[in-house]
Amino acid sequence: MDNKKNRTAIILAGGKSSRMGSDKGLLLFKGIPFIQHIINAVAPLVNDIIIVSSNPNYSAFGLQRIEDIVPDSGPIGGLHAGLTRTKTENNLVISCDVPLVTSELLKKLIAHEKEDFDSIQFEAAGKTMPLIALYRKNCAAVCEKLLISGERRLRQLVLNVNTKTIQVSEKEQFLVANINTIEDLKAIKNGVEY
Template identity: 55%
Template sequence: MTQKKEHTGIILAGGKSSRMGEEKGLLFLHDKPFVRHIAEALQPLVREIIIVSDQEEYDQFGYKRVEDIFKDTGPVGGLYTGLLSSTTTSNFVISCDVPLITTALLSKLQDSDEEHFDVIQFRAQDKSMPLIALYKKRCAAICKKQLETGERRLRKLVASLSTKSIPVDEKEYILVSNINTPEDLKNVRYAIND
């Protein structure tokens, strides 16, 4: 097990948000943008937060922002840039569309961290969640190699890594739900009385 605060929090906030039709990380839930919710959940567990995005609007949050090195290569490209910018061996990598994530849930990943696993990810029912996960910095080289072959799929990358999956309790499914569409947002707002 690694010590708390030996991790970096990387939030991926690039991509097209085509299903939502507007920048997902800047959408509001309760009184705060998604990215702010996620950063606040990460904050007690990490040394530094890095947002990977080409959008300057994310500078308003006061975290370090880095721009994609490989453009338009999807989450694997974002992961590559985030890991390269990090100074820690182990890193939370979180998509910008899970605003209900909590520190308590994220700390379960941290408590399960082991040096020999490349990835520690959540699994809800039978669905693994590679964008609510810990990645070792060494995975950057593998991301680069994969992207150079033209393969962009994150699931393909994770399949090539040594991975541990942590089950999410049924009552916690809502906390890991991705909000990708206006319908998802409506449903979550309804579920949490927003």
């Protein structure tokens, strides 16, 4: 049986959204904010959900909202804040710009949770996805070291911990599509699969 009591979801919603021009997690898809789609996907799989964002509008979702410990430090800063605050060993980390992600897809990460890895990430179309991944709490210390050294790239964290990469099947690749631009948003609204 799946023990979701030892798993937290950390949703990273602190990005600048410069290409979109507005906060991506609050954009609507099918009349529902992106972040609510993600909350709906992770809720059956976790015991707790943390939103990492300095935007007070995210408090409206009724979940714990925290801010970066090291401000303006990118995704690695958001991950550091979430992993520092979490009370669980296993943490499902997702950026707020993947509204098509599903519980079924995320279960494929969780299936490897008992293996001896610090992080388990997806790869789709040759691109690794460290922002749809499982991280152990001990990665917080590695994040901190990288931040102190001035490193902001999440890929450096993945290279510095024991990481497993799982392939996303071709037919599921659209589920992990990052919606970064108005064109991306129009494409999913028109039912285009990536």
